[in-house]
Amino acid sequence: MSEPSINDAPGASLDFAEMQKLAADILGVDPDRVQMEVSFAKDLAADSLDIVELIMAIEDRYHVSLPEEKLEHMKKVGDLWEFLLTASDAP
Amino acid sequence: MSDDGQARVRVAITGMGLVTPIGTGVDAVWESLTQGRSGIGTITQFDASEYPTQIAAEVRDFDPELYMDRKTARHVARYCRLGLAAARMALADSGLKPEEMGPDDVGVVVSSGAGGMEEIERGHQVLIDRGIGRISPFMVPMMITDIASGLIAIELRCGGPNYAVVSACASSGHALGDAAEVIRRGDAVAMIAGGAEAAITPLLMGAFCQLGAMSRRNDDPAGSSRPFDLSRDGFIMGEGSVIMVLEEMEHARARGARIWAELLGCGSTADMYHFTAPDPRGNGAARAMQKVMRKAGLVAEDIDYVNAHGTSTPLGDLAETLAIKQALGDRATHIPVSSTKSMSGHLLGAAGALEAAACVLAIAKDMVPPTINLELPDPDCDLDYVPNQARPARIDVALSNSFGFGGHNACLALGRVAA
Secondary structure, rough: OOOOOOOOOOOOOOHHHHHHHHHHHHHHHOOOHHOOOOOOHHHHHHOHHHHHHHHHHHHHHHOOOOOHHHHHOEEHHHHHHHHHHHHHHHO | OOOOOOOOOOOEEEEEEEOOOOOOOOOHHHHHHHHHHOOOOEEEOOOOOOOOOOOOEOOOOOOOOHHHHHHHHHHHHHHHHHHHHHHHHHHHHHOOHHHHHHHHOEEEEOOOOOOOHHHHHHHHHHHHHHHHHOOOOHHHHHHHOOHHHHHHHHHHHHOEEEEOOOOOHHHHHHHHHHHHHHOOOOOOOOOEEEEOOOOOOHHHHHHHHHHOOOOOOOOOOHHHHOOOOOOOOOEEEEEEEEEEEEEEEEHHHOOOHHHEEEEEEEEEEEOOOOOOOOOOOHHHHHHHHHHHHHHHHHOHHHEEEEEOOOEEEEEEHHHHHHHHHHHHHHHHHEEEEEEHHHHHEEEEHHHHHHHHHHHHHHHHHOEEEOOOOOEEEOOOOOOEOOOOOOOEEEOOEEEEEEEEEOEEEEEEEEOOOOO
């Protein structure tokens, strides 16, 4: 897999399906279950360790950095996606 | 069978699960043990081509997802994956259903010598290369040596006493012995007990090479583990997990369980001699053998077979020979003594459980597994080591020796149960 070219076209080149698959691999669930409104804890049985592992994988994959204080705001898949869009738009 | 005149709670072995370099499951392991088949080969888990010792006894073709979901498999170390697989197998073999019993009726004592060694090494490399922020949040639970017991309790719903016993290469001998005591003192009806080990890693292999304890017979893997042979030159690192279901005898009988054998007891002592070298006179080991006989009300004439620790080191095999003679007197020269490590390699913290299983099967199947590669016997090792060929024999009581770095000795006694 090639790296997404987020520097060339901020945000626009991010592929939700790719993040879905990455999250599904980490959380051990079917990719179809990783949808915007889905709760990591309630719907995908992710504990705090799973979330940390997922964030680390996201940071590595997309070359972004999630400040520790924002970790607790990552409740739903959509929260993570929003963060990713914003972070990859940043200069 | 007790020397204090009180009725002792008897402990039955009602289930066995094995994931080893010489096979998975009772039938496959027993076939290897009786056919004299070696599980030793060139190391595949990492590139060992620069190591003085390049061979080990690896568990091949293990698919963890047959025993756990993918996420669990990814979040535990290899020793735990092997351990959970063996525990599931043992529980299925026993027919015991912890989920239908009281929450603390079934406990778990599964030991490991090294724990999640490969995860420690991987995590440390991440720290060096990429910094603190990239250490896995699962690092701690993956590395600690008690977590197999915790994982098994979670997955198999066993809420009784839960911990690990660590005594290097005697760990699972002690685990089985202690688990039996948990049942005897009334803290559980049944215990899932044994050992799990997966330490064929770059650091640990290198460390054992530096210790000078391993065979360097790289061009002859199947012939490398040769206990009691004059040309033995060290042990062979092995991995795997062997777990048993121990159960209060009357409980096992009441539910009509198949009883493999009785765990008569464990004799436990310390050498008080050296970190890594055995007492050359075998005193600590002899005391362990004498202790279990005394506790179980046995005399030397009752012992029909000894499964030796027999790691294939020059010092260890000689010291153990002296220990067996000291503990059993004349009886030592009249009974079969074999080292199944000649086939399985040395499973470290899982070795004691594998060898206890070999004793159980010898009792159940009237057959003594051999010591393979015994071509030119060491004249100082002069017992009947059952060279190269399995031998039919009725075994009513067997002893299984396990010794660990630190001078830990555990001797288990296993006995036939009348039908």
